[in-house]
Amino acid sequence: MINKVVASAEEACKEIQSGMTIMLGGFGLCGIPENCISELVKLKVNNLTCISNNAGVDDFGLGFLLQHRQIKKMVSSYVGENDEFERQMLSGELEVDLIPQGSLAERCRAAGAGIPAFYTPAGYGTEVGEGKEVRVFDGKPHILEEALTADYAIVKAWKGDKTGNLIFKGTARNFNPAMAMAGEITIAEVEELVEPGELDPNQIHIPGIFIQKIFKGHSYEKRIEQRTTRKKD
Amino acid sequence: MINKVVASAEEACKEIQSGMTIMLGGFGLCGIPENCISELVKLKVNNLTCISNNAGVDDFGLGFLLQHRQIKKMVSSYVGENDEFERQMLSGELEVDLIPQGSLAERCRAAGAGIPAFYTPAGYGTEVGEGKEVRVFDGKPHILEEALTADYAIVKAWKGDKTGNLIFKGTARNFNPAMAMAGEITIAEVEELVEPGELDPNQIHIPGIFIQKIFKGHSYEKRIEQRTTRKKD
Amino acid sequence: MALDKNGIAKRIAQELQDRWYVNLGIGIPTLVANHIPEEISVDFQSENGILGMGPFPFEGEEDADLINAGKQTITAVPGAVYFDSATSFAMIRGQHVQLTVLGAMEVSENGDIANWKIPGKMVKGMGGAMDLVASADNIIVAMMHTNKRGESKLLKQCSLPLTGVGCVKKIVTNLAVLDVTKEGFKLIERAPGVSVEEIKKATEGKLIIEGDIPEMNI
């Protein structure tokens, strides 16, 4: 099998340039590529267009890149948790394209699957539908949504093998698989990197064919955004 | 979790009626719902429209239903292995709609995913594209394909739990997941039926929400269509 | 007496039917899970990628890799399953989820809903709400009848940017249960001790009152 291993986040990200469009997996702070985000801060690339469901919090996740003014435009579905984001957006420093969450996921998958456009009912009759073609199927109006592409997709998986096959854990899967399919180049950072054949071929969530570079992340903070618990009775 | 278990193929199929449209998982004879096919023969329902990648061989798989003249129309991508099929088709007894394999899979998934239509390059400029809308994306012509729906989808999985979560084995997965999503009612027959919680929630290929009825198949012949081997050196 | 948030959730729980898959939004809708009648079996979907969501974890047992769409740590029940976002919205858009309960800032008498944006002010985004309201057959809105300034949230027409058009089927507020019909908001039940007059006063959109309006039984 084809070997996709690179040594580190530094090695994986070294060709990322200012002005590029980058997809980043994760939902909230869950399943985000922490090591590559830190590397992007170090690289000081800017004018980035970032496609990510959320924008992190002020001091973690994509919030880091916002703090350092490296993001020109965010493409997201929900950005409610980030004060710096809201400030930059309301002041006009930051362009924002808000997309329904399901359309965001499907538009990423579509790019990866060679589907240039599809119809969805989500957003019809709202700002999201403005300027988009409307077509009625089975009596119900739908809008045409196009595939979302990116120069790089950066995803985070639980386990991966050297050929790029990935397995995710729990709800940390979220946007990672669809974005992994969509990147012109896809980087996967994983908690555990194993030899080809160590993962059960029935149980792989994203086949390595979608991955160009894979490495074991140096460390994971995995910060919890809303720690909610119950008391033992 | 919601319990989807029925006792048998008989119980699962009892409301299937003549004239219905039925999707059947499998590729060749691999991963086909053997028990439900036998039950459909017993039920003597006819005038069926069957959506299935292949049409079985003369005396196995969908070939059984063809032998008994229960199928009015086949929607498939490849039917090369079945003489009775070819005879019925050339004589005009059997309607046939041939669809590119990838479009067949994607049209099933689309139905399950609430996507009424999408654009694909497959079939542009061929008979498949006749009468379909053509649109150019990024310089390349695509045709509009619509979702394929069915009254019933019948799929076969390796393992399932009582709430309908399914795991497939090897290349027996094929069309089963996309069709499981697409059925108005979806029946899953499995080799092994376990309690909810016995399957790892990270490793389920099709969530039970797509399944309405599940049962353990009585027996599986799993016939091999092209037994190809090599000699030990 | 007007209901509190828990009361609204309790009343909505009565709408759930056996064998339904249900998606609960953030806020009041989340509380619905605490009031499911024991005799019915329902499963909760959270659009970030879990079916079979259980209660919050015990202290010390939180898993950063297991959250709901509100970013809260959760647990999974036996038989739960995790999936990716595209599959999650395949379930939603494909109408495999039988009921969506969500909050709103405004609902209009024809069933339009606004809950994601206040121009020039609040920027949150629609998250999964636009997909949910455009797809679900059953959509129940859980909200206060009026906003902080005492203005009705049940309007002739929404003033805020829409989340979806003509999609809300039922509204449960602190004052009433209302069906959204072709003719307008049809009053179904009053909160215990709340008069029809009070509901009239708090409702800007067309309110239909036919016969005696019973009190909720919660």
Place this chain on the structure above:
Amino acid sequence: MALDKNGIAKRIAQELQDRWYVNLGIGIPTLVANHIPEEISVDFQSENGILGMGPFPFEGEEDADLINAGKQTITAVPGAVYFDSATSFAMIRGQHVQLTVLGAMEVSENGDIANWKIPGKMVKGMGGAMDLVASADNIIVAMMHTNKRGESKLLKQCSLPLTGVGCVKKIVTNLAVLDVTKEGFKLIERAPGVSVEEIKKATEGKLIIEGDIPEMNI
């Protein structure tokens, strides 16, 4: 001397590049897998749902649940992965597979291909071929230069229903290697001992011959 099927496969194997994912069609293309140079790493995708296809199993080790798109029993190499048909064609349509090799009944000088139907006679279906030819950047056709009746399969225009339009990039036959260019079939190599004249005679479509045409090195 004209090549046999194995010779055609051997010549096509020279086109493969390191780190390519490759889809091999039924027939001659399947044989390509036997001739991969040791110094390059390529992985084989079969559109029924496997990446990392290995050789046929040893006798007695066949698994009914493990076949290729030709319905033949196969094995999987370490690092292989199984997936469903929608994902498989996502790979193909999304151009993640770098090369497709398939057979044909006819190819036209502008790169059209026909390989799925003879009206009123053979009914097979296109299988995955229409998706493959509409998507792949590199498409090599492996076929005999002429049909059983000695008629050319490299035509001005296909007479049979098309599988795809303007998609074939290269053709390897028992007689020659040809690139499909805007101007027509450009002769690149001759089979060992086969003359340009023989190739001319066997080619109905426009044949471009520039300078000396070398023999294949196989």
